Amino acid sequence: MSRRWLSAVVGSLLALLLVPIAQAADTNLGDLSLSSSNWAEDSGNFPGIWDLTQGDMTISFTYDGNGLVDASGAHAWAELGVRSLHSGGFNFNPNSRYTYNTTTFDLRAEGSSTDVGDVTVSSDETNIYVKFVVNSGSNCTIARTRVQAGSSVSGFPRTWWGDAVPSRFNHQTIHSPQVIEYVYTISRSEVGDGDVYVAANAQIYCDTQRNPRSRIVRTCIDAWAGGVPFSRIGDTRYAIYDSSATRVDGSGVWFASDYDWTAGTFGPDPAGSPSLDIDDKFTISRFGGHAEGDYNLPQTPPDPWNNTHFWFDRDDVDQWQAAMWGMAPGVSYNTNGIYHVVITLHATSATAGTAYMTVNGASQGFYSNGWKDAEPEIYPAGMTFTGDMQQLQVFYGLLGYGATHSVTFSDITIGQ
Template sequence: MAAVVVLMLAVAGVSSAATQTYPNRTLSGGYQAGHFNDVWDLTAGDMTLSFTYNANGLSDAAGGHAWAELGVRSLAWGGDFNPGGSGTVYTYPTITVALLAGQSMDVGDVIVTNDGTNVYVTYTLDSGWCMTESHLAVSTSLSGIPQTKTHNPIPGQFAYGNYHDPCATSDTFTIPLVDIGAFPSSTLYIAAHAKVSELATGGLCSAPGMTAYGPLDHYEGVAGAWGTAGSAVATWVHPSWPSLAGAAWISTAGLVENPDPDSWRRFSGSFEVPGIPLTGGATVATSDNAEEFYVNGALVGSDGEVQGPFADNQEWNTLLTYPFTPVTGANTYDFIVRNYSWPGGVYANPTGLLFCLDYSYLTGRTETAWGDGTRFTSKGNWAMYITYEPTATSVNGSGVWLATDYDWTPGTFGPDPVGFPSLDLDDKLILQRQGGQGEGAYNLPGVPPAPGNNHRIWWDRDGVDPWQNPATANTGGIYQVVITLHATGATTGTAYMNIRGLDQGFEVDGNWNTIELTPAGMTFTGDMEHLVVFYGLYGYGATHSVTFSGITVTQ
């Protein structure tokens, strides 16, 4: 006979799941215990521990008794049966310091986090700045950061670094803690260096007064014969056309000059890039009906059929982005816009162009930057390092588990007399966070006023008398159990247990047909970020055995 047991360890916010299956464990004799080597982080996601518990090898002979357990405990302390004691949990905070250029100018942030496996250092640059180099040193000692004899750091010798072309606005380094010999309690010293450049932006949007050509009754390229230049004007805007902040719909006339045949128009302009241009310039544009976009005479992109036969797919309804790279100094841009032939008049077949163009460039100003912290030297070089320290929390307790017990009456597991079922409470299943505790340790949703007045803690393996709840009888020693746990912090959690589809609870008002304090559970403590699955059996006075099979953890 067997019992299926499921423990769920839950932290909200994790949607994906991974499953680990462990080999069966049969425990026998007077004492046997152990644990599986995988380490689980309850704060990282929902976690379900399921197993089948076979209790029928327990002996109810006079002078003998035994207890079985399976649950989770802290990796660093507690032991594999009735885990307890105390330990220290070290947690690293997420810290953010300014990235300082020229000693005092805040140009961004350095963000440091630690998940117990890796330390992550992220550079983020403020608007108006980017970096061409980033260098990082992380060590468990200050002397582990490369320095000269006079204690000036040497970024070129740092273990981690990147060169950025184009200039970057962010960078993240992932450093395994084992690579730097760090322990959970280690203080880390971090030198975050960057070479930063001032970044400027420019741009323009479609507006009346821009240079305009046409309309023509045929297509001409950007260098074609477009005739005399004129000025664009604000055109009539169709109610279905999209809008773009800062931009106006423009054309060569307020109402299209001749709406029925195909017609082409060209809109031109220029802009100046006073520094070193960066990639990533872009134009967001649309037209009625189709457009080609050129920068410095080269085609960048198009939408719709500007040349040849057309299919009217209402391209005017979509704003497209055309990335381009400008040059230092003067730049030109051109749009060639086609209005598809369509009968119906000026309001049925209008035309126009809508766009905004932007670009970025380096002004030529560069600075050395460091993550704000403590100076390596009091004079001269102002380079700094960050001290990254864990927080130590003392914890009493090591986890939570399913603990089993049974009636101390000899022969309790024997069958009831045929035809005469009796109130025979054989098996006891409770949550436990400390060896030796009983029902009185439950404290969720509140402390039971009379712990002995409980529901679904004691179970009968065989028949049921007329006054007994049949839901807790005829179990045959088989118990489907679900224990739900939730990490409320790095060292605290909550636990609830459901048996054979029924929540546990406590009687409050004396009416045993109802359950007032339910679902019942408890808080527990331990290192929630480093938990292992453990199992154990302790007995005396006879040979006892239990089997845990189908042990599976899902997170």
């Protein structure tokens, strides 16, 4: 090996090592301005689905609560976080999610018990999904599929003796080129809720060979899914799928804002007498109306109301309060009602995760043995939560009464 060639190889390797590794780009969702009065909810969600099992996720934003009204008889709460995709359309306190059955039926040749594939039926709150697939490694392909679905078979196209007539089914596709799988999406408005009757028929071509010396024969098979016959004469069949939803507690986790109920709490301190007072309160929440009491990481605090960096002061404090542990201007006081929030999420399974939050860069914590002027024993503190970690959507909302309240979330950014 020549020195010149070796130098070229080493140089190429060094060049590769010095190439920066591409990082996943953050997704900026922009700004939001929300307004609410008379218990009218202003809420929604961003498009897009996030899979927390693919990596940790951060939600960061700047929250401006200066549009909240602190008058007697008026109050409001704001939220921003993640919820499961199938949460019944709730974008404020999405406390539960809905799960749906997935059932697989054998796809068998008409007139025999030969299994050539499967038909899998699944659903969500808006659609029924019917998926055809041939057996792996079977040398079979799908040339045509037909589906009829409904709340009963009474309206299905049938012969006078009762067999199904697939050529008249509502959903039909000729596959050219032929495929090994195909999915139909059928609106729930067509089939209703509860039991759904599904007639799924496929024309399948398979390559068969009796022995290594014989020629390959292309065979056409007419196949049906399910085991319920339409009649006693023919061999057309249908399947029955339970499309009902099961409600499950736990849909996600979110930033939840609150503030002191004292009328005029946002007003300035008396001139020349600054003092620490509680104005804004922020928690992460996994169930509407729950707050400090749900924190359980790294352990459950013995007294969840003995905490730090849950309450914030919009104006000044005195010199002794300013010197206490965790106190800093623009962080815990002199906030002017504006806060930078970062929520960090981690999936521990497909249905469970952990959440931590910082406000103005400060982590939250709890004291185990009474308050003291020092870092709390449980710090930083967070909570576990449940939901569909593989299908999460970012949602937001504001709910208020007694006045017209407004808040803004700006520079909403998702990192993963």
